[in-house]
Amino acid sequence: MCEKLEERVGQGEFNISPYITLCALDIICETAMGKHLNTQTDNSSQYLKVLHQVCEMIVKRFKSPWMWPNLLFYLFGDGRKFDKYLKIVQGFTKNVIETRQKEYNENEAKMMEDEVGDADESNVYIKKKRRAFLDLLLYHWHRGELTTEEIQEEVDTFMFAGHDTVSVGMTWAIYMIVSHPEVYRKVNQEIDDVFGDSNRPAMLEDLKKLDYMEMALKETLRLYPSVSIIGRKTTEELDIDGYKIPAKYRVTLFIGGLHKDPQYFPEPLVYNPDRFLPENIKERHPYAFIPFSAGRRNCIGQKFAMVEEKILLTWIFRKFRVETTQVEADIHPEMNLVLRPKYGVKVKLSKR
Numbered sequence: 036m037c038e039k040l041e042e043r044v045g046q047g048e049f050n051i052s053p054y055i056t057l058c059a060l061d062i063i064c065e066t067a068m069g070k071h072l073n074t075q076t077d078n079s080s081q082y083l084k085v086l087h088q089v090c091e092m093i094v095k096r097f098k099s100p101w102m103w104p105n106l107l108f109y110l111f112g113d114g115r116k117f118d119k120y121l122k123i124v125q126g127f128t129k130n131v132i133e134t135r136q137k138e139y140n141e142n143e144a145k146m147m148e149d150e151v152g153d154a155d156e157s158n159v160y161i162k163k164k165r166r167a168f169l170d171l172l173l174y175h176w177h178r179g180e181l182t183t184e185e186i187q188e189e190v191d192t193f194m195f196a197g198h199d200t201v202s203v204g205m206t207w208a209i210y211m212i213v214s215h216p217e218v219y220r221k222v223n224q225e226i227d228d229v230f231g232d233s234n235r236p237a238m239l240e241d242l243k244k245l246d247y248m249e250m251a252l253k254e255t256l257r258l259y260p261s262v263s264i265i266g267r268k269t270t271e272e273l274d275i276d277g278y279k280i281p282a283k284y285r286v287t288l289f290i291g292g293l294h295k296d297p298q299y300f301p302e303p304l305v306y307n308p309d310r311f312l313p314e315n316i317k318e319r320h321p322y323a324f325i326p327f328s329a330g331r332r333n334c335i336g337q338k339f340a341m342v343e344e345k346i347l348l349t350w351i352f353r354k355f356r357v358e359t360t361q362v363e364a365d366i367h368p369e370m371n372l373v374l375r376p377k378y379g380v381k382v383k384l385s386k387r
Contacts, residue, residue: 036347037354039075043384048360050379051209055347056202057083062343063197067190068131069167082127085120086195092117094371128190132169132183139173147174168193193336200261201340203375204252205347207259210366210380211306212251212348213357218308221247226352234353237346245345250308252344256326258306263291263374265328290325291374299323358383 036058043049057074060083064072074080092113096102099112108114147170172189175181212219225247230237265288273280280286295303299319300310309315327334334340351357359382369377 036075037350040351040355040384044355044386045384048381048383051382052202052206052376052379055205055209056198058347059198059202059205059343063194063201065167066339067168067193067197068128069135069169070131081123085123089117089120089124090199090372092120125187125191128194129187132186132190135169135173136176136183139177143173147177197336197339199373200336201343203373204256204259204261204340205344206376206380207261208252208255208344208348209351209357209382210359210361210376211255211258213359213382214361214363215306218251218306219357222251222348223352226349230349230353237349239342241349242342242345245349247308248345248348249341250311252341252348253311253324253326254306254308257294257300257310257324258304259368259374260290260294260326261373262326262328263370264289267332290328294324294326296323354387355384356387358385 036054039054040051054075060074061072064070064074072080072082074083096108096112102108102112105114108117169186169190172181172186176183176186212222225245229241229244267286267288269280269282269284269286271282294300297303300323322329325333327337327340359380361381365378366380367377368374
């Protein structure tokens with residue numbers, strides 16, 4: 036990603052969003068499936084193009100209630116095209132899974148058994164060998180605990196949800212940090228304190244020291260949560276401030292509005308990472324800030340997302356001085372499956 040961005044140094048303003056998106060897709064493809072998609076060097080990938088078209092059709096249908104019945108969607112809408120594109124998306128992951136299943140022999144299973152040992156199986160990644168998420172699923176498949184279809188569903192979910200959400204979150208973060216000079220200065224100072232002039236990779240211990248960057252990321256997610264609306268289905272009748280909600284009703288939660296409640300966030304439209312200082316967090320209701328949802332249905336990838344954003348931002352800010360002439364009013368947040376800047380985020384790069 037940084038090599039691609041170096042080509043834009045001194046070339047004036049450009050939209051950084053596509054660079055972040057392709058990088059995030061490469062990352063989730065490798066970590067979820069162990070597959071190198073290499074979209075950054077070859078963005079002609081059919082998977083990426085079709086995936087975005089599937090997302091657009093989902094949003095279009097969501098905004099068109101008359102297309103909700105399947106009959107109308109297939110007769111007058113994009114139903115057939117949607118099925119065709121979805122087959123391509125699922126076919127890509129299915130092919131990777133089937134290839135790995137053929138490679139997954141008794142030796143591989145025994146190796147995984149040794150790695151897991153008596154430890155918690157969630158730690159299999161950090162044992163003797165780096166492993167993709169698919170490897171852990173195949174381990175359970177080999178033991179008869181997962182079917183191929185269940186593996187497909189898990190991998191598709193991670194691929195679908197694991198790149199767009201992170202890439203828009205990072206794009207918003209770059210804009211918000213850079214457009215607030217004092218915040219940008221503090222983030223750069225913290226990165227310099229941890230990494231100095233080195234080009235070494237970021238380690239987990241490094242990321243733990245980036246407290247102010249984490250505060251800046253959280254404040255970005257407060258103002259621009261990647262997923263602004265989530266849904267739940269009530270299991271019993273609820274009474275919320277005198278409003279009765281029957282059981283088995285679908286409820287929509289507007290995270291974007293919740294995060295701007297002045298009761299918990301005074302001057303809610305002001306970007307201020309200090310809101311997330313420990314002394315400011317401890318008095319706040321734990322569900323006043325839920326960019327990754329909350330409870331049993333919260334985002335399974337939230338720690339992964341924060342680590343990924345921190346790592347990529349350290350690389351960008353170590354290598355480049357980033358400027359933007361855009362003002363927030365020009366960004367135009369657009370609500371689709373994720374909350375994205377409609378016209379992207381335009382920046383200018385120079386060498387640090």
